[in-house]
Amino acid sequence: MKAGKLRLPRFFIINMTESNFRLSLLGPWRRFFQWLCTLLLLLIPWFQFQGKSLLRIDLSNFSLHIFGQILRIEELYLFLIFCLVFGVGFLLITMVFGRVWCGWACPQTTLTDLAEWFSRMIGLKLKDNRLQGAIWKKTLAHLFFILLSLLVGANLVWYFVAPQRFFSELASGSLHIGAWISWLSTAVTVYLDLALIRRLMCSEFCPYGRFQTALADQGTLTLHLPAEESYRCIECDSCVNTCPMGIDIREGFQIECINCGRCLDACRKVMAPGQQPGLIHYNFGTEGQGVKALFNPRVLLLSVATLVLLVIFVFAIGNRQVASLKVSVSHTVSAKVLKDGQLATFFNAWVNNRGTQPATYRILARSKSEGAPLTLKGQTSKIVIEPGNNRKLDFVLVTTALDSPLPVQFVLTGPAGEEVAITDAQVSPVRSH
Ligand code: SF4
Numbered sequence: 001m002k003a004g005k006l007r008l009p010r011f012f013i014i015n016m017t018e019s020n021f022r023l024s025l026l027g028p029w030r031r032f033f034q035w036l037c038t039l040l041l042l043l044i045p046w047f048q049f050q051g052k053s054l055l056r057i058d059l060s061n062f063s064l065h066i067f068g069q070i071l072r073i074e075e076l077y078l079f080l081i082f083c084l085v086f087g088v089g090f091l092l093i094t095m096v097f098g099r100v101w102c103g104w105a106c107p108q109t110t111l112t113d114l115a116e117w118f119s120r121m122i123g124l125k126l127k128d129n130r131l132q133g134a135i136w137k138k139t140l141a142h143l144f145f146i147l148l149s150l151l152v153g154a155n156l157v158w159y160f161v162a163p164q165r166f167f168s169e170l171a172s173g174s175l176h177i178g179a180w181i182s183w184l185s186t187a188v189t190v191y192l193d194l195a196l197i198r199r200l201m202c203s204e205f206c207p208y209g210r211f212q213t214a215l216a217d218q219g220t221l222t223l224h225l226p227a228e229e230s231y232r233c234i235e236c237d238s239c240v241n242t243c244p245m246g247i248d249i250r251e252g253f254q255i256e257c258i259n260c261g262r263c264l265d266a267c268r269k270v271m272a273p274g275q276q277p278g279l280i281h282y283n284f285g286t287e288g289q290g291v292k293a294l295f296n297p298r299v300l301l302l303s304v305a306t307l308v309l310l311v312i313f314v315f316a317i318g319n320r321q322v323a324s325l326k327v328s329v330s331h332t333v334s335a336k337v338l339k340d341g342q343l344a345t346f347f348n349a350w351v352n353n354r355g356t357q358p359a360t361y362r363i364l365a366r367s368k369s370e371g372a373p374l375t376l377k378g379q380t381s382k383i384v385i386e387p388g389n390n391r392k393l394d395f396v397l398v399t400t401a402l403d404s405p406l407p408v409q410f411v412l413t414g415p416a417g418e419e420v421a422i423t424d425a426q427v428s429p430v431r432s433h
């Protein structure tokens, strides 16, 4: 193929001298990114931040460990806001970048790539989604799939049981039955996926793929072969043969396309010997309009929604209490009038240290009406609590005899005497029978 015989735009001809033509491929970048995401998923459960898991759901304490913070179930609204930010942000990314997640980051794609790579490496062929080759090679491939599936299953469990504890309990035979069930059921599901389903997951089953159909927009990033360049196509079919989803991108945008960029690389390689650029490009807009296609109401609306939710999340985190205090009148011990005529009311309290360091707390009582002295007796000072832990306490509030209910306020003070949590309660008079 000679460049001089083709009607090429001047821009291309200027850059097509032997000395300055450079073949740049996306494949190495895609693989780097896929492995980076995979390694992060594998390693996050091993990392600690300020002595706590970077990310772990602690089912026994109903809490979430996230970047050194411990969110207990009462604070899961923060997690829900985070999920909303993540969910709406993910919608925005999908609307702007299409199925780029599927091709560049999704663990399903990475696992399938790995399974197909191993199968090819041992001499198997993949035709009509079936492995073809010697039986011992197929057995070897399935053994590899089983190992991979067990690793993926264990990786999921590590987000609930710290990996160090997982391995020590596994070695001592004391791993919880729930962990076994989660591990093995995930491993079986992943094995069936790798052995039988593979790319069909992306085209037929994955709800995200279907969802993307509704989100594709006039500004979405797609692989595109501009009509004005189609005359350069030499009909080699490399782009079709390399496509893991079995589609022909020359026919325009198709929802099965996972934006992996393999067809783009294939075309660049085919065109490189003739020192011509590839024909296939990433472009915003299903019609190749370019970045300006992003300025449309749907993208702008979703951008604003993401930003607003992000601000709410940052505000909620910034105003998060470092400790919480819950107080309620004891249901097991009734209030009584003491010999000196004073009223003793029994309370239960729950103090939660939401910080990352052990802390010593104290509980104080304040009357909300003038001239009602309050005295606390019991476990109300030197309350030492480890980070993320909860402690139940019992104490008595002594007041003068009452004719009507008295509103009171309990204050939790921190190590430096600062007020860290306040809760309202009420002391009721004792009725004589
Ligand atoms: S058309 Fe291209 S980008 Fe889309 S899935 Fe096939 S190879 Fe990947």
Ligand code: SF4
Pocket: 225, 232, 233, 234, 235, 236, 237, 238, 239, 240, 250, 266, 267, 270, 279, 280
């Ligand atoms: S790889 Fe490029 S030249 Fe070959 S068929 Fe596809 S678009 Fe045409």
